[in-house]
Structure formats: C-alpha cells, structure tokens
Amino acid sequence: xxxxxxxxxxxxxxxxxxxxxxxxxxxxxxxxxxxxxxxxxxxxxxxxxxxxxxxxxxxxxxxxxxxxxxxxxxxxxxxxxxxxxxxxxxxxxxxxxxxxxxxxxxxxxxxxxxxxxxxxxxxxxxxxxxxxxxxxxxxxxxxxxxxxxxxxxxxxxxxxxxxxxxxxxxxxxxxxxxxxxxxxxxxxxxxxxxxx
Ligand SMILES: Nc1nc2c(c(=O)[nH]1)N(C=O)[C@@H](CNc1ccc(C(=O)N[C@@H](CCC(=O)O)C(=O)O)cc1)CN2
Ligand SMILES: Nc1ncnc2c1ncn2[C@@H]1O[C@H](COP(=O)(O)OP(=O)(O)OP(=O)(O)O)[C@@H](O)[C@H]1O
Numbered sequence: 002x003x004x005x006x007x008x009x010x011x012x013x014x015x016x017x018x019x020x021x022x023x024x025x026x027x028x029x030x031x032x033x034x035x036x037x038x039x040x041x042x043x044x045x046x047x048x049x050x051x052x053x054x055x056x057x058x059x060x061x062x063x064x065x066x067x068x069x070x071x072x073x074x075x076x077x078x079x080x081x082x083x084x085x086x087x088x089x090x091x092x093x094x095x096x097x098x099x100x101x102x103x104x105x106x107x108x109x110x111x112x113x114x115x116x117x118x119x120x121x122x123x124x125x126x127x128x129x130x131x132x133x134x135x136x137x138x139x140x141x142x143x144x145x146x147x148x149x150x151x152x153x154x155x156x157x158x159x160x161x162x163x164x165x166x167x168x169x170x171x172x173x174x175x176x177x178x179x180x181x182x183x184x185x186x187x188x189x190x191x192x193x194x195x196x197x
Contacts (some may be wrong), residue, residue: 132174133185
C-alpha cells in the first residue's frame with residue numbers, strides 16, 4: 002500500500018509541468034518564510050538537501066541564512082537507521098554520499114544535539130491533512146521524531162496530498178503542513194472530526 006502510493010506520487014511529481022511546479026514552489030517558499038518570520042523562537046532549523054522531484058530546498062536554506070537562522074542538515078547512519086544533524090553555513094560543507102543523498106561533511110561542520118533543534122522541516126512523499134506521511138521508507142524520520150520536542154513542518158505540492166495515507170505503528174504526524182495554497186494546522190485537524 003505505502004509502496005504503491007510512493008511510486009504513483011513520484012511518477013506524478015516527475016511529470017509535473019515545470020511552470021506549475023515553479024509556481025507552487027514559489028508559493029510554498031513564501032508561506033514558509035512568513036511562518037519562520039512569525040516564529041522568533043525558531044533559531045535552529047533542520048532541513049534536508051532536496052533531490053528532484055522533491056520540493057527544492059537550497060533556496061529555502063539561503064533564505065533561512067538571510068534571516069539569521071542556523072541551518073542543520075541530516076547525516077544518515079545506514080546500519081542503525083539513525084540521523085545526526087550538523088550545522089552548515091555553506092553548501093561547500095556538503096558531500097555526496099550513497100544514492101542521491103548530499104550530506105554534511107562532519108569534518109567541516111558542527112554536530113547539533115536533537116534538543117537544540119527548534120523546528121524540523123520533515124520531508125515526505127505523501128501527506129494527509131492530519132500530518133501523517135509516507136517517506137522514502139527508511140524509517141529515519143519516524144525514528145528521529147520519537148523524542149523530538151521541537152516543532153515539525155512539512156512542505157507539499159498539492160499533488161502530494163492524499164486522503165489514503167495509511168497510519169502504522171511507528172508513524173508520527175507533523176504539526177503543520179504548508180502547501181501552495183494554505184498552512185494547515187495538523188494538530189487542529191486531528192482534534193476535529195473525531196479523528197482517532
Ligand atoms: N532529500 C532528502 N534527504 C533525506 C531524506 C529525504 O527524504 N529526502 N530522508 C528521509 O527519510 C533521509 C534519508 N532517507 C533514506 C531512505 C531510504 C534509504 C535507503 O537506503 N533505502 C533502501 C534503498 C533504496 C530502495 O529501497 O530502493 C535501502 O535501505 O537499501 C536511504 C535514505 C535523510 N535525508
Ligand atoms: N521508531 C521506530 N523504531 C523502530 N522501527 C521503526 C521506527 N520507525 C519506523 N520503523 C521501521 O522503519 C521501517 C520504515 O518505516 P516507514 O515505511 O514508515 O518509513 P517512511 O515513513 O516511509 O520513511 P521515513 O520516516 O524515512 O521518511 C518500517 O519497517 C518501520 O517499522
């Protein structure tokens with residue numbers, strides 16, 4: 002089920018018209034930046050380095066730097082499926098690792114503790130309004146979110162919103178979802194409609 006939704010959305014995202022993609026990207030960025038400006042307590046923000054067809058994050062990272070925010074990005078440990086976040090101040094501190102992933106070079110960056118991260122932008126392939134998500138299937142974020150106390154936000158093209166995201170044992174929802182059209186408070190959505 003998750004695998005099928007994953008594959009179908011990746012296909013849809015790859016087939017998006019560049020213009021619609023560009024428009025949505027711009028709207029999502031501007032809603033996110035507005036949010037960041039309204040959250041002075043978000044001093045340290047965790048975010049991934051995107052890979053097409055994900056929402057582009059490099060421009061977002063530059064804007065975060067401009068706003069004086071600290072930007073931390075994850076490095077994965079394949080064996081334990083855990084992530085550590087390192088602060089980057091330049092894209093030169095990244096290195097290519099396996100698959101498509103760009104990760105911080107630990108020799109050029111500083112480790113940030115989980116407790117020090119104020120907000121996390123959580124990647125994903127499909128989301129529902131309640132904030133439940135399907136990721137790439139590594140379980141990295143589900144593991145990291147267990148015990149994470151900061152705020153969580155996901156960014157989604159409208160093509161990534163689905164009613165039928167299955168919720169499994171370890172799945173943890175995000176607090177907020179930003180699409181090209183709106184900022185959704187997932188917490189409120191979960192309280193509404195007798196969502197269990
Ligand atoms: N841009 C970006 N970076 C990200 C994520 C993301 O979704 N997007 N992640 C979000 O979590 C983490 C990495 N997620 C990963 C998920 C799976 C595998 C992986 O190794 N998967 C399979 C091989 C691929 C396959 O199944 O076809 C494997 O386990 O061998 C690696 C990293 C951290 N960085
Ligand atoms: N907190 C956890 N502890 C142990 N196993 C976990 C935990 N979270 C997820 N898993 C396991 O990891 C695997 C992948 O999980 P899942 O399919 O939910 O990943 P995903 O949400 O698509 O990916 P990601 O979280 O990396 O974005 C599953 O087998 C799941 O049971």
